[in-house]
Amino acid sequence: MYKPNFYHFLATPYRCIAADFNHQTTVCAFYVANASCADIYQSDCCTHYRKVPCSTSDACNATYISSSGTLTSPGHPSNYPSDIFCTYRVLPAPGIYLMSLKFTQFRTSCNDYVTLNTLTGWRLFRLCGDYSFYDIHALGYEVIFETDSIRSSSGFSALFNSFNADCDEVVPEGALQVASPNYPSNYPVSVNCLSVIKPLTNGSSIRLRFSAFDIELGSGCRYDMLKWFDYTYDKYIIGLCGLRIGLTMLSNTGIRLLLISDNTVTKRGFHATIEANNG
DSSP states (O other): OOOOSOOOOOSSEEEEEEOSGGGOOSOOOEEETTOOOOOOSSSOHHHHEEEEEOOOOTTTEEEEESSEEEEEOTTTTSOOOSSOEEEEEEEOOTTOOOEEEEEEEEEOOTTOEEEEEETTSOEEEEEOSBOOOOOEEESOEEEEEEOOSSOOOOEEEEEEEEOOOTTOEEEOTTOOEEEOTTTTSOOOSSOEEEEEEOOOTTOOEEEEEEEEEEEOOOGGGOSOEEEEEETTTOOEEEEEOEEOSSOEEEESSOEEEEEEOOSSOOOOEEEEEEEEEOO
């Protein structure tokens, strides 16, 4: 039966969980009390699935406010439990403008999902299976882990760290330029340098006009990279490398620039003028 997508908001939320091996799938929907399930699959979710309350275990739901730490699935490195719904939030400590998160281990069964969001609601991924990761940068994170009752695996372990390097810079309002460390000489090796340009108090947009841009080139910017993030909404915009001419960035919500370099070749880096754009 094809059911419409609707809810009755009456009581505590429940999850539809696979009830037997004839209906192996991921979480079907959220629904409430005896209300119908939201339709995601071409089947009768309420017939084929039993209701299980969302987990409220302290071990499964946690908030971290720290400059660094480790986040793991329940029971890791042993297998995680069945039928859990866990939410972890990693918040930046005061004065921190960017964090990094890296999954050092990631192994779930095909119907057990890890969803990674920013604290402002941008979804970074929703994955299951075996993966390896580079560092994932944001101002903070929400990690949602949902499992069914069929299989389990070892889960995940992730390291999170706050950026607070000597080369970090919060650019004061009214400043006329921003540049990579040591410019016009080459930027250093093995750095993660953050430049923060906050939104202007008069509401004008910010325009960066790059008079120089030379970041070591590599496939997928695998060696060195300049990452552009939105300041207010914590959204990753783009990563850039190579030699570029006439590059411009425009934002009315502020800009964060993260320069990442490896331990070998470096280039001159970048230099940009900062303009208030009123039109």
